[in-house]
Amino acid sequence: MKKNDIYIILLGFFLAMTAWFAIIGIQKDNAEGEAVIYKDGKEFKTIPLSHEETITVEDGNGNINVIRIHEGKASIIEANCRDQICVHTRPIQNNGQTIVCLPNRVVVEIRSRIEDVVDGVSE
């Protein structure tokens, strides 16, 4: 190993760090996941986690769930169901996490857009 090789090695780590910070910066404005809301087993609405949004899911029987997307996380903030489990579930943000409200048959699931891409790459 010659003396200038160390600069190339340092360059490699420097580039990695730069890329890392750049990607963190990009992901802040453009969170990669989206929250998919299912009502009665059917897809009701899909909202990117980067949005700030509050959605009310209501059906003809008077069942109400209020879902909030806030700071890249999805949570159910209000529900008229009897057990309130969904309201007490912690906010979710990672691919595959779910919040379920069984009595009202509402499911909120995080779907990562990046995951589909990766499946396409890896053989």
Added chain:
Amino acid sequence: MMNHSRLRKILFLALMTTVAIVLHFIEGLFPIPIAFPGIKLGLSNVVSLVVLYLYGPVPAFIIIVLRVFLTSFLYSGFASVIFSLAGGILSVAAMTCIWKLSGRGFGIVGAGVMGGIFHNTGQIIAASVVLGTSTVFSYLPVLLISGTVTGIATGMLAGILVPRVKKYIQYNEVK
């Protein structure tokens, strides 16, 4: 009269192509248990380095292109040609730049690291073009780190191999 050193060179390069294919195959048998696609030891990069430092960039380019096409046809399928080719050609190009700077304190380890970095960057670029999305770039930091670390390893390995293989070639030529 048959030119023996030319024949020897052709045979050596054919042998190196074979070694690259076999190393690539062996590497595929032991996937690194990290949940990250694309992290590889890059053992066949050692071959590129050895050939580059013994015979220069042109044979190194020929060997990488042959290796990519042959391994794609043999195991991984033709779809992977574009990824491997982008990575391989960029990596040999980057290593050639460092090889040209040999007199200025840049050694084979530096070339190996550059090769590793550019190999992974090339694959990411190819993936983003083929898949039409830039989300794959979020893998860049990890792949840059792994390219650097595996580059150090392949560079050191090639550094050990080059003088030995050179001695062997010259020994046979004197005889």
